[in-house]
Each structure stands twice: as structure tokens, then as C-alpha cells.
């Protein structure tokens with residue numbers, strides 16, 4: 001392989017490796033990417049390890065103090081750091097536990113052995129290091145990933161939409177799931193997935209994070225008009241948005 | 253004979269999640285032999301508390317991107333049993349089809365991309381692409397069919413969208429199923445070539461008697477529901493899973509260890525093959541014969557061979573299922589209803605790596621207690637027992653050779669460390 005190709009590396013923190021799996025899928029259909037870059041680390045797929053890289057893709061959330069050291073080392077080496085997927089971008093589903101008391105969570109799962117394991121709140125990696133770009137979603141969208149890599153290679157930041165999922169339902173002419181008695185977080189959630197969940201008959205769960213200036217109050221009202229009590233609203237919004245909602249409540 | 257030997261593999265590669273192998277031999281005596289699980293704990297069982305029952309499968313699917321369909325299906329079965337939901341025959345078929353897609357995807361990834369480099373003497377699939385591009389292309393081709401199968405049924409490759417309590421929110425078109433079926437049929441030559449490739453490889457000849465456990469059902473190579481069975485004999489209802497898995501914590505790992513009638517047991521493709529081989533598709537039986545796999549096999553390195561046999565079984569099984577679904581005609585039916593809002597249920601499925609259990613208590617529609625037992629957690633004690641037998645047999649080896657055979661052993665189990673790390677629960681519900 002020529003040494004002029006940008007070297008890219010993949011790292012995993014607390015996550016399910018579903019985003020890395022989706023990267024493998026994208027490479028399968030977009031082999032041109034494999035010709036444009038040199039992959040120097042991808043632990044799940046290869047044994048070779050090379051610490052010389054320019055672009056770092058990070059999957060997974062920060063969940064324990066020792067993660068900070070690893071994150072910082074990646075930041076020191078890479079020119080560009082990209083948060084890959086909801087776990088890295090938002091804290092992802094891992095942040096569901098932030099709503100519970102940490103000690104209770106640990107002892108529920110590990111009993112009296114709880115203190116053996118180092119753990120803290122699940123947080124986005126951008127709380128610890130500067131992140132140059134993010135690719136949202138749980139999992140990431142294949143095509144968006146490919147577009148994002150191409151933009152990054154050209155020195156541009158990826159074009160991630162700022163408008164809500166509802167816009168994509170309109171464009172696809174998917175009937176609003178509220179009309180079928182279901183509930184949806186599409187009005188407050190960043191588009192870019194092609195409104196994939198509503199197109200399969202399921203309300204959006206907010207995996208791509210909040211749009212700028214979401215109207216939370218109005219959505220809460222709509223959800224409660226559609227039969228969700230306070231607990232259910234919190235559970236629905238908490239699946240992917242625990243950290244963002246905690247932050248927006250602090251501002252409010 | 254080397255009297256002192258240390259192996260310390262930090263973050264084993266080509267496995268899912270983070271684990272270390274630590275072996276310490278001093279003066280010819282084995283003082284340490286651990287498989288350390290160092291993945292950050294993710295506390296899914298605690299996160300399930302307070303979740304609306306219809307959100308549980310969407311949360312637990314995120315335990316593992318590679319076993320997402322199995323986690324979702326197992327989770328749905330636990331909820332359905334708790335709330336008295338009876339899914340339709342079509343739902344059962346579609347779920348099984350989706351699960352076959354995931355087993356195929358995971359096994360193809362494991363055998364052809366993660367294990368094959370060891371057998372062919374290269375460092376990884378990236379190097380394999382340079383030495384033997386046809387093998388890699390074939391693997392990618394098969395993997396794509398498997399991923400697309402999951403996509404057609406579940407809405408996307410990983411983290412299924414359409415699977416819900418009682419049924420599906422969306423149904424594949426007949427055209428999509430027909431085209432899948434054609435692609436699966438066309439995959440048969442690639443399957444033959446894969447069998448031939450593995451046939452030509454030499455696997456380490458290591459053997460150790462142990463107990464093997466899998467789900468069992470009359471007339472079917474069981475993947476969903478059924479009962480629990482063992483090579484030591486016996487048949488248990490799923491509700492008694494705790495007496496089988498018998499988990500206990502060990503200090504060096506965030507995952508719990510399991511033992512049943514012996515000190516440890518194995519779950520996964522080899523266990524399923526040993527216990528259910530009479531129900532394999534004839535073509536899969538033929539593959540087993542060609543590969544020299546027999547029901548008395550106790551060589552853990554043969555797990556990969558059993559996976560090849562299952563790749564054949566699941567491909568043929570998927571083709572048959574699609575035919576059945578098309579013959580019946582796809583009905584856009586509503587999910588089966590819940591009969592109550594509180595209850596307790598155990599769901600079980602065979603994940604690519606072995607039996608997976610989800611056990612929930614639901615109160616007024618919200619999960620009030622949860623326990624999940626993951627295949628890799630059940631296998632850990634058995635992997636360590638294998639290592640403890642293997643190391644003394646190989647004291648003449650160099651450190652590199654020892655490291656290689658231990659890494660290959662761990663990789664043979666196809667451990668899903670993401671899955672197992674946080675899935676430990678000592679709380680009884």
C-alpha cells in the first residue's frame with residue numbers, strides 16, 4: 001500500500017460494535033473507500049496494530065475514568081477525531097443508567113462484588129476530548145458514513161442534517177405514525193437516516209440526537225395527548241437522549 | 253522443556269469485545285491461567301428496570317451488534333411469556349428466518365474472516381486479501397446475502413426495527429423474499445467451496461471431555477424456545493435455566509462463570525451439533541461427514557467446523573422457510589395482543605455462540621426485574637479449563653507457539669465479550 005494514503009484507525013469504547021459492523025458493510029459495497037485509505041487498526045477484524053494514523057473513528061461511550069487516558073492518547077495522535085454512532089456521540093443507550101443511582105446499578109448487576117468494577121456515568125466522548133465530526137445513529141447509516149468519510153478526505157466537515165426526521169417522512173411520503181396510534185420522537189430528532197423507523201411502522205426513538213432548538217414542551221404535550229403518562233414519556237425520551245435532555249433541562 | 257513461560261495477550265484481536273489471556277508457568281508449574289474480561293461493564297439488567305415492556309427488545313438488542321437479532325428475539329419471548337402473548341405461525345417463521353440470517357452472518361464472519369487467517373497462516377483478513385483474495389471475496393459475498401436477509405425481515409442489518417411484542421410492524425414483499433431465495437440458492441457453490449477450504453485445513457488435535465448444553469425440540473434443530481438438554485443426560489424447562497447456568501463471580505473478569513454437572517460446560521455450535529445432529533438438514537449432515545465431524549467430538553477447535561455445518565443448515569433452512577412463507581402468502585397482521593400487564597417469563601434462543609436466556613418480571617407494563625445469561629459467560633469457565641489442560645501439554649513449545657495456540661483456542665469459541673462482560677447478575681428474581 002502506498003504511504004501517501006491517509007491512515008485511519010478504529011477504536012471501541014463501551015458500545016455493541018454494531019457501528020463497526022456497519023462500517024464493514026459499507027466497505028463491502030464501497031470498495032473505492034478501501035482504495036482511498038489505509039486502515040491501520042481495526043481490532044475486531046485484524047491483528048496488526050499500528051499507532052501511526054491521521055483519522056480516528058471512535059465507537060462507544062466514555063464509561064470509566066481510565067477511558068479518559070485512552071481518549072487523550074487518541075486525540076494526541078490523530079489530526080481528525082470522529083465520534084462514530086450514538087454511543088460516542090451522545091452516550092447512547094449506555095446513558096439510560098445515568099438516570100439511576102450508580103451504586104444501585106452496580107449492586108443490582110454485580111451484588112457484593114460491585115466495588116471491584118470501575119465505572120462512572122456514561123457520557124459522550126466530546127465531554128473529554130475535542131471531536132472534529134460526528135456520525136450519528138444507532139447504528140450509523142451506511143451511506144451517511146460513506147459520504148462523511150469522503151467529505152473528511154477532501155478536508156470538509158461531513159454534512160449532517162439539522163432538520164427533524166419528520167421532514168424525511170414527508171419526502172418519502174411515509175404516513176405519520178401518530179395517525180396509526182403510535183408515538184414518535186421525529187419532531188425533535190435530527191434527520192439523516194431517511195426516517196427509517198417510521199418507514200417500517202415504528203416511531204422514531206431519537207437515536208440521532210436532538211435537532212438544534214427542539215420544541216420539547218410541545219412534543220411532551222403531543223405525547224401525553226396520545227396516551228403516554230409521565231413515566232412512559234421519560235422512558236421513551238431516555239432511550240437515547242438521557243444526556244441531552246439532562247443538559248437542556250439544566251439550561252431551562 | 254521450558255520451566256518458565258509467560259503469556260500475556262493484551263486485548264485479544266479478532267474477537268468481539270476486549271479480553272486478555274494471562275498464563276504464568278514457573279518452574280514447570282502452572283501458577284496462573286486466566287481469560288480476563290476487561291470490557292467496560294454496561295449494566296443492561298439495571299437499565300431494563302422501569303422500561304416499558306415494548307421497549308425492552310430495542311434496548312437489549314444494543315447489548316451486541318453481532319447478536320442483536322437473537323437478543324431482540326429472546327427479549328420478546330420473555331415478555332410474551334410474561335404477558336401471555338401467543339405469536340402467529342407466520343411470526344414464528346419470520347423470526348426464525350431473521351435469526352438464521354444472523355447466525356449465517358456471524359458464522360461466516362467468524363469462520364471465513366476471523367479464524368481462516370490462523371488456518372492459512374496469515375495475520376488477518378486484510379493480509380488474506382493479499383494472499384488469497386478469492387477466499388475473502390467469497391466470504392464477503394456470502395456475508396452480504398446474510399446481512400441483506402436480516403435487512404429484508406428486520407428493516408436493517410443490525411438492530412432490527414420491525415420485530416415487536418406479538419409480531420411484526422412491517423412485512424417483506426413476496427418479491428423481496430423471492431429474490432432472497434434466489435440469492436441463497438446461488439450461494440450453494442460458495443458453501444461447497446467453503447466446506448472444501450476448511451477440509452483442507454489442519455486443526456489442532458486437542459481433546460478434553462466436558463459437558464455440552466443446548467436447546468432441544470422434537471423434530472427440529474432448535475434455535476428458539478424448546479427445552480434445555482445436556483450430553484450428561486436430562487431435559488429441563490427453560491424456567492429452570494438458573495439451575496443449569498449456576499453463575500458465580502470470579503475476581504479477574506467482569507463476566508460471571510457458569511458450571512452445571514461438571515466444573516464447566518460448553519454451549520454453541522459444537523454443543524448444538526452434538527445434541528441435535530439427527531435433526532440437521534441432509535446437506536448439512538453431508539457437510540459434517542465431509543469435514544470429519546462426529547457427535548463424539550470433544551475438540552474445542554472443531555467449533556469452527558460445526559459452524560460451517562450450521563452455515564449449510566441455516567442456508568437450506570432459510571430457503572425452506574421462505575418457500576413455506578410464500579406458499580402460505582404473507583399476511584399483514586396485527587401483533588398478537590397481551591392478555592395481562594404483569595407477569596414473569598423466561599425467553600431462550602440459540603445465539604450464534606450458544607444458549608441465551610432473558611428472564612423478566614413485568615409489573616403494570618414496566619420491567620421490574622431482569623436477568624440475562626449470555627453464551628460467552630457460560631463458556632468462560634470451560635475456556636479456562638481447556639487452557640489449563642492445554643498449557644501443560646505444550647510446555648516444550650516456544651512462547652510464540654503457546655501464545656498462538658491459546659489465542660486460536662479462545663478465538664475458536666468465538667467469544668462475544670461485548671455481550672458477556674456486563675451481563676452478570678447475582679440478584680435473584
Ligand code: SF4
Pocket residue numbers: 015016017018019020059060084085086087088092093137138139140314317
Ligand atoms: S451507537 Fe448503537 S450500534 Fe453503535 S455501538 Fe452504540 S449501541 Fe452499538
Ligand code: SF4
Pocket residue numbers: 137138165189190193194195196197198203204205206207208209
Ligand atoms: S427514525 Fe429515529 S430512531 Fe430511527 S434511525 Fe432515524 S433517528 Fe434513529
Ligand code: NI
Pocket residue numbers: 268315316317318319668669670671
Ligand atoms: Ni454478542
